[in-house]
Amino acid sequence: xxxxxxxxxxxxxxxxxxxxxxxxxxxxxxxxxxxxxxxxxxxxxxxxxxxxxxxxxxxxxxxxxxxxxxxxxxxxxxxxxxxxxxxxxxxxxxxxxxxxxxxxxxxxxxxxxxxxxxxxxxxxxxxxxxxxxxxxxxxxxxxxxxxxxxxxxxxxxxxxxxxxxxxxxxxxxxxxxxxxxx
Numbered sequence: 524x525x526x527x528x529x530x531x532x533x534x535x536x537x538x539x540x541x542x543x544x545x546x547x548x549x550x551x552x553x554x555x556x557x558x559x560x561x562x563x564x565x566x567x568x569x570x571x572x573x574x575x576x577x578x579x580x581x582x583x584x585x586x587x588x589x590x591x592x593x594x595x596x597x598x599x600x601x602x603x604x605x606x607x608x609x610x611x612x613x614x615x616x617x618x619x620x621x622x623x624x625x626x627x628x629x630x631x632x633x634x635x636x637x638x639x640x641x642x643x644x645x646x647x648x649x650x651x652x653x654x655x656x657x658x659x660x661x662x663x664x665x666x667x668x669x670x671x672x673x674x675x676x677x678x679x680x681x682x683x684x685x686x687x688x689x690x691x692x693x694x695x696x697x698x699x700x701x702x703x704x705x
Contacts (some may be wrong), residue, residue, distance in 0.1 A: 538679055542674075542675050542677055542678040543682060545669065545675075546666075546669060546670065546675065546678065546679055546682075546684055549662070549664060549665060549669050550684065550687075552631045552662045552664050552665075552666070553647075553659070553663055553666050553687050554662075555662075555695070556655070556658050556659035556661075556662040556663070557605065557659055557690075558654040559655040559658060559659065560608075560652070560656055560659050560690060561608070561657045562651060562655075563648060563652045564599060564608065564612055566614070566648050566651075567615075567645065567648045567649070567652060568596045568599055568600070570641060570644055570645055570648065571592055571593070571596050572593075573590055573641055574592075574595075574622070574638075574641045574645070575593065577635060577637045577638045578622065578638070579627060591614075591618040591621070591623060592615065592618045592619065594614075595611055595614040595615035595618055596611075596615065598610070598611040598614060599611035599612065601613065605687075605688050606688060606689055608690075609690050609691060612652075613650060619645075626638070630645060656690050659689075659690050660689050660690055663687045663688070663689050663690075664689075666686075666687055666690040667686045670684050670685075670686055671686075
């Protein structure tokens with residue numbers, strides 16, 4: 524009888540360790556997913572000063588749009604949560620749409636080699652940001668599901684695992700990537 528009880532205790536301990544380790548693995552994947560978004564958004568925001576400088580030479584009177592781009596970039600740099608970074612990203616996406624719409628009025632800007640190269644870089648980065656967002660949100664969904672399903676929810680509550688937030692676009696207008704082709 525003692526061996527049966529000891530065997531059950533060992534099985535339960537192995538189960539707890541197994542569930543705990545799987546939750547830690549999922550949590551680390553979520554953090555990695557966020558790091559991938561962060562990397563791509565930083566790359567995107569690093570392109571912005573070059574883009575702004577190129578546009579400034581042709582459209583100096585469009586300073587309001589350029590200031591909003593810089594404000595969004597600074598907002599992202601100071602963001603320390605997923606929500607803050609998403610808000611800055613959403614603000615930048617909307618502002619970039621305006622910036623590229625402004626550039627339509629300047630044919631010589633659209634023909635500028637620097638502007639065209641930045642446009643190409645930004646297009647590639649937008650694709651990478653979209654992929655990183657999808658990966659992150661898929662990983663968050665798996666992690667949050669693992670926390671909530673029975674019997675994992677017993678272990679997750681014992682060790683105080685918390686659900687992660689999705690990287691979401693809050694403004695329907697900003698759900699589309701900025702148009703960067705001419």
